[in-house]
Amino acid sequence: MKKAFVILMIFAILLTLTLSAGATASAEGMSPYDRAVAYTLLHARRDILSGGAAAAGATLSTLLAGYGYDVSTPQFSYYGETSTGSKVSYDYKHVLGYKDKGKGKCVLIGCYYGGYEPQDSYGVGTGASVALSVGTLLYIAEQLAPLSLDYDVAIAFWGGLEIGGDFNVSKCGIDLDRIALYIDLDCIAAGDNDYLYADDVPRAHGEYFRSVIEEFGAEILEPPVFKRQAALSFGENDPYSYTHLGLISVTRYFMGAEIPSLNFVGGAWTADCGLSRYASRGDIEGSSLDTIETIDGLNGGADKTAARLLTVANVILAGVQGEGLSDALTEAAGETSSASLDNDLAFYLVSMIGTAILIGVLIFLFVKQGKDRRERVWEVPHADDRDPFEEFGGRIEDDRSDEGDRSGSDDDVFRF
DSSP states (O other): OHHHHHHHHHHHHHHHHHHTTGGGSOGGGSOHHHHHHHHHHHOSOOOTTSHHHHHHHHHHHHHHHHTTOEEEOOEEEEEEEOTTSOEEEEEEEOEEEEEOOSOSOEEEEEEEOSOOOOOSTTOOTTOHHHHHHHHHHHHHHHHHTTOOOSSEEEEEEEOSTTSTTOOOGGGSSSOGGGEEEEEEEESTTSSSEEEEEOOSSOOHHHHHHHHHHHHHTOOEEOOOSSOOOBOOOOOTTOOOSOBOGGGSSTHHHHHHTTOOEEEEEEEOOOSSOOOOSBTTTBOOTTSTTOSHHHHHHHHTSHHHHHHHHHHHHHHHHHHHHOTTHHHHHHHHHTSOOHHHHHHHHHHHHHHHHHHHHHHHHHHHHHHHHHHHHHHHHTOOSSOSSSOTTHHHHHHHHHHHHHHHHTTTOSOOTTOO
């Protein structure tokens, strides 16, 4: 047992040295898939807010520094309760790498790097669904580091995202005014298909990257035109009132901040919201199925998983370097986003409801006023308890008294 442990530790150290060699390492020698496998071996257990997640963050910091990025690790605290009800504070961090190329604006590419709470009694696997995105982003980061681009480059590994689902985009570690485009990798290759989601309304940056995909002939699908929108709250900072597969990552927060965003996402995306990775298995995150071996089996082999990761990486690399990106982002910045449309619709809906209520009250008052007027016009005189023929009754009695006085007269023509 000790011998196996020692061998594993030596292998892990070698992998770490290989990954962190930075500019001296051969980028072509380690594919996105190779890096993902190495990441799961080094940091198989990355439970939320755990020491394992912190160790993974430290490794990513070292790697980004080795690629030549300026690294920062914004720290955050999460306050919760233990099983006994006592208050406790947990710390987590984002890992950010920045390549300042003097452009002022940057392209930010990010993914989640931690693990998940166990969803079944068998544990959490090795968090491979996340590791595939991590390995791909490491590959992209190393490839972009030496390139001359129209934008600065920022790489982000997000931590602690599974705790309450909330994300404060204003504290992401980068000035939002400097972000020209945000690209998210959400469990790519860990699902039936890979998709490119840009927005719920057509926008220029989505069309630009779709053209890049077509040039590659890549099997990265478009989401269904109709997406049943499920109500799901992602915390107090959530800018949306609905969600679907393309909006279950931090993409929704950057889009809510009016930043053009893309989400490369793996899953079984159908018109009925599609919140699962594999149609035959459902969600695998946080379950014992969340391993490289299981995902490879579901994908039809390790080669297919590796090919999907490399395809997404190459599309992103080509898109970021493309001459048409700047124009596409400028155009997209002036277009209406689904986030602003969602807010506008909510405002208009509230306004319409308020207007409808006001109109209803006015109609009610108008009808009521008309009814009151009709009742006054047709009001029956002497509507109290008196006899309505009282006036005539008095005259009849008077006539009868006169008749008695004339009882002996022959002039009464009405006498018989």
